[in-house]
Every structure is written in structure tokens, then in C-alpha cells.
Amino acid sequence: MKKQLLFLPLAALAAIQLLHRATCQTALLLLLWLATPPAATAQSVWTARTSAADNNWYSVTYGNGLFVAVASSGTGNRVMTSPDGITWTSRTSAADNLWYSVTYGNGLFVAVASSGTGNRVMTSPDGITWTARASAADNFWYSVTYGNGLFVAVASSGTGNRVMTSPDGITWTSRTSAADSSWYSVIYANGLFVAVAVNGANRVMTSPDGITWTARTAAVNSSWNSLTYGNGLFVAVADGGANRVMTSRDGITWIAHSAAVNNFWYSVTYGNGLFVAVAINGTGNRVMTSPYDAALPVSLRYFDGRMTAAGALLNWATATEKDNARFSIERSHDRNVGPDLSFEVIGNVPSQAPGGNSGTLLTYSFTDTQPLPGINYYRLTQTDYNGTRTLHKIIALSRENQPMVLFPNPAGANGLMQIEPAIAYQRYRLVDVQGRVAASQEQPGLLRQLSVGGLNSGVYVLVVEGANGPAQFRIVVP
CATH class of the missing domain: 2.120.10.80 (Kelch-type beta propeller)
Incomplete structure (x- = not known):
């Protein structure tokens, strides 16, 4: 069309x-x-x-x-x-x-x-x-x-x-x-x-x-x-x-x-x-x-992403869609030569809109489970039913040196805190402001989620001992 x-x-x-x-x-x-x-x-x-x-x-x-x-x-x-x-x-x-x-x-x-x-x-x-x-x-x-x-x-x-x-x-x-x-x-x-x-x-x-x-x-x-x-x-x-x-x-x-x-x-x-x-x-x-x-056939509200333990998580949303068949996620490792370059399609996500037409907010996500080392550039493209493609925003995500993030912090009502990217540990412990150990884990593993629902309200320090030495994170239990 x-x-x-x-x-x-x-x-x-x-x-x-x-x-x-x-x-x-x-x-x-x-x-x-x-x-x-x-x-x-x-x-x-x-x-x-x-x-x-x-x-x-x-x-x-x-x-x-x-x-x-x-x-x-x-x-x-x-x-x-x-x-x-x-x-x-x-x-x-x-x-x-x-x-x-x-x-x-x-x-x-x-x-x-x-x-x-x-x-x-x-x-x-x-x-x-x-x-x-x-x-x-x-x-x-x-x-x-x-x-x-x-x-x-x-x-x-x-x-x-x-x-x-x-x-x-x-x-x-x-x-x-x-x-x-x-x-x-x-x-x-x-x-x-x-x-x-x-x-x-x-x-x-x-x-x-x-x-x-x-x-x-x-x-x-x-x-x-x-x-x-x-x-x-x-x-x-x-x-x-x-x-x-x-x-x-x-x-x-x-x-x-x-x-x-x-x-x-x-x-x-x-x-x-x-x-x-x-x-x-x-x-x-x-x-x-x-x-x-x-x-444009699609009104894009946002396109963003972040590195997670599972890979590069990409999220986007549309305000309107018209004759939209699908989205394609493209990846490049080197953006120096502009938009005509080495982008490759790594996945497709079909439109959620009935018949490709929608006037309400629709949200989408895609995970690149095998991001490349260093900086990954992701481009979102949209394809009409007639094959016409529209190029959208390019974002950059780095696989290296990702800081560990605990969220939500303060902890939510269910007492669960997510940790991204997951961190390998030899042991970890939660220490309150008086230096008392409130919880600990002595067996090595991969820390993806932390439960603080049984702790008293207050400020704690999570001490994680890994291969690169100890790391400390301040958390709040409401």
C-alpha cells in the first residue's frame, strides 16, 4: 500500500x-x-x-x-x-x-x-x-x-x-x-x-x-x-x-x-x-x-534495551500500527560505516495488531541470547504486508563491564530483588548496620535473585565473594 x-x-x-x-x-x-x-x-x-x-x-x-x-x-x-x-x-x-x-x-x-x-x-x-x-x-x-x-x-x-x-x-x-x-x-x-x-x-x-x-x-x-x-x-x-x-x-x-x-x-x-x-x-x-x-505505518513510542543474564533484552512499544506485518531485530558489531552496513537480522517478531492495524499501545520484547563481545548495535526495522521496510532507532549495548544491578531497591512487597547480570559467587552474606550477619550462603553458585522478605526493615550490605574478590552492594528493606 x-x-x-x-x-x-x-x-x-x-x-x-x-x-x-x-x-x-x-x-x-x-x-x-x-x-x-x-x-x-x-x-x-x-x-x-x-x-x-x-x-x-x-x-x-x-x-x-x-x-x-x-x-x-x-x-x-x-x-x-x-x-x-x-x-x-x-x-x-x-x-x-x-x-x-x-x-x-x-x-x-x-x-x-x-x-x-x-x-x-x-x-x-x-x-x-x-x-x-x-x-x-x-x-x-x-x-x-x-x-x-x-x-x-x-x-x-x-x-x-x-x-x-x-x-x-x-x-x-x-x-x-x-x-x-x-x-x-x-x-x-x-x-x-x-x-x-x-x-x-x-x-x-x-x-x-x-x-x-x-x-x-x-x-x-x-x-x-x-x-x-x-x-x-x-x-x-x-x-x-x-x-x-x-x-x-x-x-x-x-x-x-x-x-x-x-x-x-x-x-x-x-x-x-x-x-x-x-x-x-x-x-x-x-x-x-x-x-x-x-x-509512517508504525508510530514507535520507544526502543531500548539492557544486558541481562539471559542476553541483550530489547523492548519497544508502538502507539499505532497500520498494515504492519512484523518487526525485525538487526545487529551489527561495527557501526563506523553508517546505516548501509553490516547489520544482520537475528530475529523476527510478528505484529500483535489484528490484521496489522492498531490504535492502542502495544509492547514487544526480544532477547539476543548470544550477544557479541564488546559493543553490540541493534536496529529495529518494520515491514508492511506489501514488503515495504521502515528503519527505526539504533541503540548500543555493551556486553563487557556491565555493573551488577539489584532491583527493585528498596525491595518490593514480595521481598524479591532481581540481580542483573547474574554474578558467580563463592559465598555471600547480608550484613546489617551493626555488622550482624542477617543471611548467608556458603555454597558456590550463580546469584540471580535475592529474597529479603523475612528481614527486618532497614539498610543492609550484600557482600559477594567471587573470583575477582569481594564486592559490596547497599540494599534497603522497607
């Missing part, structure tokens, strides 16, 4: 200021923060706020408890900050450059510009005090993101060097882009850097590490201004063409969609189960939204 992404127009009560080819999806974070959930979009109310100055604000991000915005105009005040998104304070930018994008990562705010000489990057640890940095080249830098321990920026100018990377936001290195297109937006999601462009034969490029890039074919050659990722789906928006929205489940293969109206869409983001895009033209319809359930 063909899935269609439905975008719904949402009347904007406050004028959306010029977002002229701003690339980073974080420009919508503040707007999304003011939005209501999908069920209430018809009643959504937007509230105008007073900016610190009437500059041309192109990008906003959030990090370390602070909203930070950057602008392309103004004198000495091209940064503003807010703790709540409502009250804003002007800050002095490192230079009066044309600042087009700002991001936050690894404890640092980083902004990039399309103008300036040797100073087209600026950084700040707190969003208030900024320092000019030298970009790898004086290109027109339009977007910056952070992911996998690396800052990555893309540009609309330059010859063979329209990407630059930095591990710390300070020292930058030129990288070869997949093509000399005008790259306007870059993000990191699902183990992959993805960038989109407004022109060129190849308007999408991807990279697993931010360094080596591969050209991809866009769904259509529209002017792709902005890109985001949410709930297993990449979404890009454009300002021209018959199809001004395109989506991809893996960042590689793209599908074209019609926008709610053919406005000039300049930025898109995802949050709270909703894709939100904004435009620079239109009458009363400069915002459009799309709920997650219109985009």
Missing part, C-alpha cells in the same frame, strides 16, 4: 519573519515549542514575542537551558538569547557577519556565516560571550550541525570544498562535497549526516562520518532549503516545484510529496509527534504540519 505524507495548512496568527534560505531545521524549535499536539491543530494559537532587536534572525537553537538565535543584520547585536523563548536579550556577536546557522553540541554553541574574512565561524560556551574562529575556507556557510562527536557545516560556494568539519568547533578542516551544489541544510540522524541543496544534478548527499560524502538522487529537483528527522523519517521542504516536500526512511531513497500549498517553504523541524514547516509567503497559511501517523 502506498503511504502518502499529508501536510495540513495551519493559520499563523503571528507573521513569520523572513527566513530567506535559512537552512537549519533548528530555526523552528522555538515555534514548535509554542505549538499544540496534532489532535488540537485546529485550535493552535501562536503568540508573537518581542525580539531583542529587529534584526534578520535566520536560525535558532536550544542547548544547556538556553535558546540562542543568530542574525544577518544588526550592529554588534547579531546574537540574542532567552531562557524561556519569551524574553530575549541582545548579545554581542564575534563579528557583524551574515550569520545563517547556529547549533549546540558537546557543550558549545557554534554559528557559521556567509560573509567575513577568516572569521566565518564563532563559538560560545554559554551563548553570551562569543569568539571568532577561522573557517576552513571563506565559503558561503549556510548550515551547521553536530553529531557523532563532530561539527559539520555545508556551503553554497567553493570548489570541491563545500563541507568542513571540526571535532571541537574551533579548528576546521575542508572536506570534499559529493558535488558543488548549493548546500543549504545538513543534519545528523540515525547514524548518518544528510545534506540537501537548492540546485545541481545531485541535491542530496550523505556521509556516515562527515568526511566522505556520497551523492544521492533527490525525489525531484526542487530547491531544497531545509531538512529534519523525526520518528524514523527524513523530511525536506522546498520553495519551488510541483512537489515541495520529500521524505526518506534512510536518507538515500527519496519520495516526492505535495505540500499543503505551494508556498516558499524555508524551514522544517520535528517534535512532539509533529512535523512543522514555515514559509516566507502566503496569506494566512505560512505554516503547515504533518502528524507522524500520516507519514
